[in-house]
């Protein structure tokens with residue numbers, strides 16, 4: 165029996181070495197959290213690496229993540245990063261027992277990787293963003309070096325008494341101290357980071373939205389059907405879907421926020437403050453927003469009452485003309501404080517529709533997740549080509565000259581919303597009783613309007629659903645259908661026709677590159 169002899173002591177020491185690796189990772193993250201409070205929370209390693217991972221996620225994987233984790237995808241990503249780091253820590257700890265310097269260097273290397281990710285983020289403010297990961301990596305490497313040192317140190321006394329040859333007590337003291345100091349640093353970092361948004365929160369609390377000069381007409385009473393289980397006509401802000409790449413929701417202080425408008429064909433570049441926007445003529449409009457990642461029948465669509473400034477007015481003031489009137493720029497690129505870029509056809513923004521810089525949603529200032537203080541909205545276009553949240557810059561350019569974030573990732577340059585409809589009730593696999601069952605849902609074709617909705621039971625004929633009153637062509641429209649349900653399994657299918665006469669296609673396509681098409685079906689069993 166030559167080679168390695170695994171004694172119980174060696175096994176225990178190996179376990180403690182792995183634990184040391186884990187502890188060093190914990191120390192690194194905790195210190196990084198503390199340092200990020202002095203730099204900016206977004207520069208923390210998990211956020212930076214997570215952001216870099218999001219940017220590099222291939223579209224099919226992103227689709228899969230959205231399908232399986234929905235709006236929890238970011239949480240899953242961060243937990244995944246932490247689990248990976250924990251595993252790496254365990255391995256590096258064991259490595260360090262054999263090669264102490266190599267193990268420590270490994271920890272340091274992950275710090276360097278985190279720092280590189282942080283510095284190269286689109287919203288990075290410079291090399292300082294690398295500090296949290298770097299300092300964390302140095303401290304983590306040091307912790308591992310010291311702890312492994314305890315495991316390697318021979319105590320003459322110990323050797324004599326137990327033959328184990330390492331400094332149990334010294335290790336325990338060092339490990340406990342490292343864990344305690346890390347917890348303290350991490351907690352302090354968290355508290356300080358939590359405080360950073362206070363100015364933004366205070367600035368939001370101070371906002372008083374003026375009465376819009378052009379208010380929205382009241383929602384027609386017939387627009388909201390009284391059918392249990394149907395989406396409410398106005399989506400409450402709390403439950404409005406959220407889709408963005410931000411791992412930390414930007415907290416922008418409205419009192420220092422500025423928006424710059426510049427670029428091709430801009431004769432008088434403009435910088436406006438939040439107050440400047442509130443002082444202008446405000447419009448109030450109901451607009452339905454949809455995400456291009458919404459599957460047929462999916463949840464990423466919502467309808468809200470928005471208040472904002474007409475974007476076309478602002479553009480005209482700066483001297484911008486649409487391409488149809490000889491303007492040199494055909495693409496408007498909106499950039500957010502977190503470095504996101506979205507490209508919108510200038511023609512669409514200036515063709516008379518209610519494209520706006522929104523400051524209010526459902527009677528309140530925007531919430532932080534929905535873009536406080538200001539976001540863009542263009543009726544009729546998917547969110548990724550129109551609805552920039554936390555906007556801070558508008559550049560007039562051309563589609564030839566610049567590809568924004570999602571276009572670089574193979575999504576279409578232009579993406580008008582496709583005509584769609586969804587069955588809200590009954591739910592899939594519901595078991596209604598035979599007799600009249602009310603089938604109901606929503607249909608949308610923003611800026612074209614919904615003309616007709618039809619229902620098909622199994623392979624039967626298409627029959628018209630009852631349409632709720634239309635609010636505007638920019639909003640979704642509810643519909644219902646009293647179905648004489650007979651016992652057995654049935655497939656209910658819906659299709660909408662928009663006001664251009666276009667019937668919702670049955671051709672199924674994926675969400676990428678320009679939105680899912682196809683028809684929503686629900687299978688139910690009637691008892």
Ligand SMILES: Nc1nc2c(c(=O)[nH]1)N[C@H]1C(S)=C(S)[C@@H](COP(=O)(O)O)O[C@H]1N2
Nearest residue numbers: 405406407408409455500504547548551553
């Ligand atoms: N800054 C920023 N704005 C953004 C995004 C983003 O990732 N970052 N996502 C866009 C997408 S894909 C959609 S569908 C809408 C969603 O807006 P909501 O989260 O308010 O529903 O925001 C758009 N604006």
Ligand SMILES: [Mo]
Nearest residue numbers: 455456547548
């Ligand atoms: Mo989206």
